[in-house]
Amino acid sequence: MKKFKNNITGIEYFIVHACVETICFYLLRLHYPLLLAGTIAFTYDFFAFLPQGIIGKFIESHKKLPYETIGNLLMLGAIFLVASPVHALHISGYVVLGIGNAIMHECGAIATVTESRGKIFQSALFVSGGGVGIVIGQTMGIAQAPWQWLIIPAVLSEVCALAARKSVRKGTYPTFDVVEKKFSPWTILLVAFLVTAVRSYLGYAIPISWNKELWQTILLFGIMGLGKALGGYFVDRIGAWKTAVFSTLAAIPFLIFGDKIMVVSVIGVFFFSMTMSITFAMCLSILKSSPGLAFGVTTAALFIGLVPAFFVRFGLLTNAILIVILSIACCVLLSKTLKK
Incomplete structure (x- = not known):
């Protein structure tokens, strides 16, 4: 029970990460295969991966904004944009999806490091949740499950992220020391x-x-x-x-x-x-x-x-x-x- 309590933030963001990737990988399959499939994947990856450092620095410097809710609302908005019958909205939906994903990843990274006591396991646990979400999202996509079902992981992500919201905003972080000092x-x-x-x-x-x-x-x-x-x-x-x-x-x-x-x-x-x-x-x-x-x-x-x-x-x-x-x-x- 003690180990569970010590890793509760990692568990919460394991669930958040699984929910986020469930949404993302379902939506990435929604218009696949198409000639634009490569463009869709590249666009999503660009906005999901590259801006995270900037987003993380902003979160650390401006702690009062409800980043978890903003990220989850973007994910929810992306669901409706990508599932829309209006084709012109699809690419913009994947941009919104990527940014929402990036915000939630950064909240998870900051929260799990804050509560880590200088150990990396909680952050590793958080990241490992992505594999669960990828499987669920792809399975739902292959089975052609109704896109409306994605509202469930969106809500669950919000609940778990809000439970850990204080960890994102503490502003004090434990020390990690795994590298040789002789290198710059x-x-x-x-x-x-x-x-x-x-x-x-x-x-x-x-x-x-x-x-x-x-x-x-x-x-x-x-x-x-x-x-x-x-x-x-x-x-x-x-x-x-x-x-x-x-x-x-x-x-x-x-x-x-x-x-x-x-x-x-x-x-x-x-x-x-x-x-x-x-x-x-x-x-x-x-x-x-x-x-x-x-x-x-x-x-x-x-x-x-x-x-x-x-x-x-x-x-x-x-x-x-x-x-x-x-x-x-x-x-x-x-x-x-x-x-x-």
């Missing part, structure tokens, strides 16, 4: 950015030809979420350096040899996902008074990493080579900059 702050932030961008890109390069059924997709995103949450748990227990080196190297053989073997592949995905919380902790170790900006660094890197996936596709062998080379490069960078 800019070097640490650059490494965190690069590693996050590479992880984002490799997420699209992982060969998963076995993923053909809905239940397999559910398993895949469930394992991703579990890896993200347990990555934060292990960072707190055994340290960022050990978690980073082990998970990055352990993932390689499972990822490149699991294309047609589901069990092998999901083990690799699990290890691969564990590094998510590490780069956020690195940014928090530098941007100590601004968790919103620290989280924004990682989300901007996520966007930069996924941009090539919109324009370039490689074969299985090339992807396998990229996974090996880039994973080893990330491992070296993390092993040098993280505190042992």
Whole structure:
């Protein structure tokens, strides 16, 4: 019971994140496939990922505004815009959806760091909720569930976010210290950015030809979420350096040899996902008074990493080579900059 109470903010924002992604991924499937599907996804990703650092800094500096309600109202408005029979409103709906998503992510990052007591698990728990929402949203989309059902996660998101509203506004944050002091702050932030961008890109390069059924997709995103949450748990227990080196190297053989073997592949995905919380902790170790900006660094890197996936596709062998080379490069960078 004590552990539950200590992680209550992470649990609340796990639910918020799941609700937000349920809405987003249902709406992203609503007009798919179309010739504009790529444009829709790129537009949404741009507004959902890139502005988060700016939004987070604004939230930290102006605490009186009801950001949770603003974010959820934008999500609710996006539902009606994207579901509208007026085609001209759809793209604007995805812009609104992305901005609402960004606000809710920043509220979650700030709230969970505030209540973290210098541990990264609550933030990792919050982020892992996205995998649950992706599965629910995609499942609803495939089943062609009525779009009106999205009002339920919108309301639930508001209830849980309001329950944690004080955590967003405290303005005092615990200290994180996972990086080597001999490197400049800019070097640490650059490494965190690069590693996050590479992880984002490799997420699209992982060969998963076995993923053909809905239940397999559910398993895949469930394992991703579990890896993200347990990555934060292990960072707190055994340290960022050990978690980073082990998970990055352990993932390689499972990822490149699991294309047609589901069990092998999901083990690799699990290890691969564990590094998510590490780069956020690195940014928090530098941007100590601004968790919103620290989280924004990682989300901007996520966007930069996924941009090539919109324009370039490689074969299985090339992807396998990229996974090996880039994973080893990330491992070296993390092993040098993280505190042992």
